[in-house]
Amino acid sequence: MKISIERGTLLKAVGQAQSVVERRNTIPILANVLIEAEGDTVSFRATDLDIEVVDKIAAQVERAGATTVNAVTLNEIVRKLPDGALVQLTDDGANGRLTIEAGRSNFSLATLPKEDFPVMASSEYHANFSAPAPVLRRLFDKSKFAISTEETRYYLNGVYMHVAESEGGKVLRCVATDGHRLARIDASLPAGAEDMPGVIVPRKTVGEMRKLLDDDEASIAVSVSETKIRFATPEITLTSKVIDGTFPDYTRVIPTGNTRKLEVDAAEFAQAVDRVATVSSERSRAVKLQLDEDRLILSVNAPDSGAAEEELAVAYADEKLEIGFNAKYLLEIASQVDRENAVFLFNSAGDPTLMREGNDTSAVYVVMPMRV
Amino acid sequence: MMRKPADCRNPPMPSLCRDCLTTFDTPARCPACRSPRVTSHPELFDLSIAHMDCDAFYASVEKRDNPALRDKPVIIGGGRRGVVSTACYIARIKGVRSAMPMFKALQLCPEAEVVRGRMDVYVEVSRQVRALMEELTPAIEPLSLDEAFLDLTGTSRLHGAPPAVMLARLTKRMSDEIGITGSIGLSHNKFLAKVASDLDKPRGFSVIGAAETETFLHDKPVRLIWGIGPAAQASLDKAGIRSFADLKRWDRADLGARFGSMGDRLWHLARGIDKRRVSRNAPMKSISNETTFHTDTADPDILDGHIWRLAEKVADRAKARGIAGRVVTLKLKRANHSLLSRQSKLPDATQIADRIYRTARDLFDIVADPGPYRLLGVGLSDLTGTEGADNSGDLLDPQAIKRAEAERATDAIRQRFGADAIVKGRSLR
Numbered sequence: 001m002k003i004s005i006e007r008g009t010l011l012k013a014v015g016q017a018q019s020v021v022e023r024r025n026t027i028p029i030l031a032n033v034l035i036e037a038e039g040d041t042v043s044f045r046a047t048d049l050d051i052e053v054v055d056k057i058a059a060q061v062e063r064a065g066a067t068t069v070n071a072v073t074l075n076e077i078v079r080k081l082p083d084g085a086l087v088q089l090t091d092d093g094a095n096g097r098l099t100i101e102a103g104r105s106n107f108s109l110a111t112l113p114k115e116d117f118p119v120m121a122s123s124e125y126h127a128n129f130s131a132p133a134p135v136l137r138r139l140f141d142k143s144k145f146a147i148s149t150e151e152t153r154y155y156l157n158g159v160y161m162h163v164a165e166s167e168g169g170k171v172l173r174c175v176a177t178d179g180h181r182l183a184r185i186d187a188s189l190p191a192g193a194e195d196m197p198g199v200i201v202p203r204k205t206v207g208e209m210r211k212l213l214d215d216d217e218a219s220i221a222v223s224v225s226e227t228k229i230r231f232a233t234p235e236i237t238l239t240s241k242v243i244d245g246t247f248p249d250y251t252r253v254i255p256t257g258n259t260r261k262l263e264v265d266a267a268e269f270a271q272a273v274d275r276v277a278t279v280s281s282e283r284s285r286a287v288k289l290q291l292d293e294d295r296l297i298l299s300v301n302a303p304d305s306g307a308a309e310e311e312l313a314v315a316y317a318d319e320k321l322e323i324g325f326n327a328k329y330l331l332e333i334a335s336q337v338d339r340e341n342a343v344f345l346f347n348s349a350g351d352p353t354l355m356r357e358g359n360d361t362s363a364v365y366v367v368m369p370m371r372v
Numbered sequence: 373m374m375r376k377p378a379d380c381r382n383p384p385m386p387s388l389c390r391d392c393l394t395t396f397d398t399p400a401r402c403p404a405c406r407s408p409r410v411t412s413h414p415e416l417f418d419l420s421i422a423h424m425d426c427d428a429f430y431a432s433v434e435k436r437d438n439p440a441l442r443d444k445p446v447i448i449g450g451g452r453r454g455v456v457s458t459a460c461y462i463a464r465i466k467g468v469r470s471a472m473p474m475f476k477a478l479q480l481c482p483e484a485e486v487v488r489g490r491m492d493v494y495v496e497v498s499r500q501v502r503a504l505m506e507e508l509t510p511a512i513e514p515l516s517l518d519e520a521f522l523d524l525t526g527t528s529r530l531h532g533a534p535p536a537v538m539l540a541r542l543t544k545r546m547s548d549e550i551g552i553t554g555s556i557g558l559s560h561n562k563f564l565a566k567v568a569s570d571l572d573k574p575r576g577f578s579v580i581g582a583a584e585t586e587t588f589l590h591d592k593p594v595r596l597i598w599g600i601g602p603a604a605q606a607s608l609d610k611a612g613i614r615s616f617a618d619l620k621r622w623d624r625a626d627l628g629a630r631f632g633s634m635g636d637r638l639w640h641l642a643r644g645i646d647k648r649r650v651s652r653n654a655p656m657k658s659i660s661n662e663t664t665f666h667t668d669t670a671d672p673d674i675l676d677g678h679i680w681r682l683a684e685k686v687a688d689r690a691k692a693r694g695i696a697g698r699v700v701t702l703k704l705k706r707a708n709h710s711l712l713s714r715q716s717k718l719p720d721a722t723q724i725a726d727r728i729y730r731t732a733r734d735l736f737d738i739v740a741d742p743g744p745y746r747l748l749g750v751g752l753s754d755l756t757g758t759e760g761a762d763n764s765g766d767l768l769d770p771q772a773i774k775r776a777e778a779e780r781a782t783d784a785i786r787q788r789f790g791a792d793a794i795v796k797g798r799s800l801r
Contacts, residue, residue: 149717150716151738152734153734154738179719179766179767253767285760350773368764368766369764370763371764
């Protein structure tokens with residue numbers, strides 16, 4: 001194999017590969033990226049056995065071939081090369097080394113045979129559809145903060161993507177929860193997605209897939225089966241297993257009878273929460289919200305370190321209410337709001353609270369209060 | 373000025389008779405009572421950090437209470453599956469060691485008297501020893517029922533005698549008034565005091581002075597360091613570190629890079645430096661309870677019952693101390709003694725038995741191992757105060773709050789009417 005690629009293009013492909021590779025792995029081949037050159041394209045393939053990413057880029061291929069080298073090391077080398085350099089990768093197959101040349105720099109990396117590289121079995125997909133990158137970006141960006149890290153509830157360690165019935169008809173919906181907060185984000189259903197089985201997309205896949213979505217103009221081809229999901233652009237294909245588990249019935253969790261309504265400027269609210277929370281060093285800091293007519297008092301009382309209070313002018317016309325929340329959860333939820341005011345709907349101090357953006361019900365958040 | 377001839381033969385050396393507590397300055401038999409139990413050391417009256425370790429504590433208590441056992445080898449331990457928890461010094465001559473499986477101990481010493489431990493008595497004796505220590509200093513850090521660190525810095529004016537004398541008096545009173553013996557290690561820090569107390573057991577009194585620290589440590593094995601178990605020793609071995617001399621050759625930064633947070637501690641200990649204070653309430657790191665079954669079991673129902681009972685015990689201890697923890701650990705020992713341990717980090721700390729049980733049970737369910745098991749343990753760590761613990765509900769488990777409230781109500785009932793007044797059906801399995 002002998003290929004030449006511009007440094008910037010190479011860095012992007014190798015960067016994507018090395019981020020999929022599991023850092024603490026014990027199987028040497030899994031630390032490697034598979035490089036295959038054929039015609040005028042080179043593909044870079046990396047896997048952690050749950051996720052596989054293949055990045056195809058145009059390159060000058062002098063001699064076709066394939067080999068595998070350590071993804072992290074290759075990424076480090078390419079990253080440190082000067083911008084605009086032309087990088088030449090040569091593997092003569094005989095000495096088990098890949099030579100990397102750029103300007104006056106010369107590296108040689110140990111290789112492992114391409115036959116040892118595990119390629120994810122291809123499977124049949126039940127649904128194939130395409131969605132604009134900004135739509136998928138919104139679905140996952142607004143829900144991923146609520147993904148659980150509790151390993152015992154492994155079925156919450158991802159975003160549940162499925163087709164759901166909403167007031168206006170069927171929607172493509174993403175839900176994530178860790179039992180303390182929940183995010184439910186809807187988008188209009190793309191053609192071809194009607195028969196999609198509901199799948200739990202793992203946290204790591206959400207992170208890796210996100211890198212495909214930066215281009216506003218891009219259209220992403222999505223394929224879904226019971227066990228796998230695939231996201232593809234013309235260059236990059238990311239295939240991932242989905243979490244083998246049942247996502248709990250989240251609909252019971254979303255309150256429908258909350259009547260006490262608070263409307264507040266989301267940015268102002270988030271800043272105030274952040275300020276008052278400063279006095280407490282507790283990991284689960286509780287912020288108390290005292291609601292009275294058009295007035296909100298935020299306060300934190302940490303017996304060991306101090307107290308803080310801040311008053312905000314808000315729209316509130318219901319009975320007085322005192323309710324506590326974990327400061328971090330409140331901040332995360334408030335920061336999801338980017339266009340309008342945040343609308344909170346409360347019931348009692350012990351019941352889940354709902355939050356949405358203005359009157360938009362396509363993004364709904366639920367947060368569990370804390371005793372204060 | 374003329375020197376006395378005696379001074380030339382025997383330079384003055386601070387000495388103490390541990391039988392009559394006379395102090396003098398020649399390392400010889402006690403001039404007052406002729407006892408040979410004399411401790412002499414140039415820094416004897418300058419050192420003030422001590423480690424007191426009772427000699428074969430449980431066995432000594434048993435021998436005290438049953439004179440028929442006095443001259444027999446005695447092993448404390450329980451059950452036919454049990455391990456040796458303490459062996460008296462007669463049994464130790466035969467090679468019996470603590471933590472040895474009982475069957476092996478009995479092979480080595482078939483004539484041994486095996487005594488089931490009486491924990492309540494040991495706790496009471498420990499309390500009496502503690503009371504004697506309290507008379508010396510408020511800075512006591514108990515490590516277990518039978519050993520403690522004492523810091524006597526600045527107490528000599530108060531007691532009218534240097535720490536060494538007060539410590540010798542302590543062991544004398546333990547043997548005169550309580551009927552058990554102990555050994556003292558005296559040095560300038562905790563690490564060396566603990567090492568010293570082990571040098572001259574039983575009824576020992578050993579001193580490691582500041583001047584001799586580095587020469588003393590030089591050829592000692594690193595396993596002397598408290599906390600270096602077989603695993604740490606293996607990794608040190610790999611790095612070619614066996615003795616303190618090996619350790620001292622290492623650069624501070626290299627040790628840090630290779631052994632992480634332990635590296636810095638090793639670098640200091642290699643030089644005999646240990647700045648840890650003797651603190652009365654050493655922060656508790658974890659609470660755990662475990663049980664070894666009479667017969668190995670793989671039955672999920674039986675195991676579930678054990679998980680509940682252990683979770684309840686752990687929760688009781690957490691509640692009694694007013695603490696809560698964020699990490700729940702499930703420990704399983706398979707029939708072949710291999711260990712399996714799983715942890716789960718909760719979003720907020722808990723002290724509720726129901727939550728500890730459910731988390732441990734979830735961990736048990738994701739362990740893909742059919743058993744059978746011989747031991748099961750439940751632990752709570754990453755401990756904090758109760759502020760912020762158990763005060764947020766679970767969206768997906770709306771009943772959790774009600775169960776926690778029921779548990780608190782149960783606790784209140786038990787406080788008034790006794791521990792057996794109300795129990796969960798689950799605990800009867």
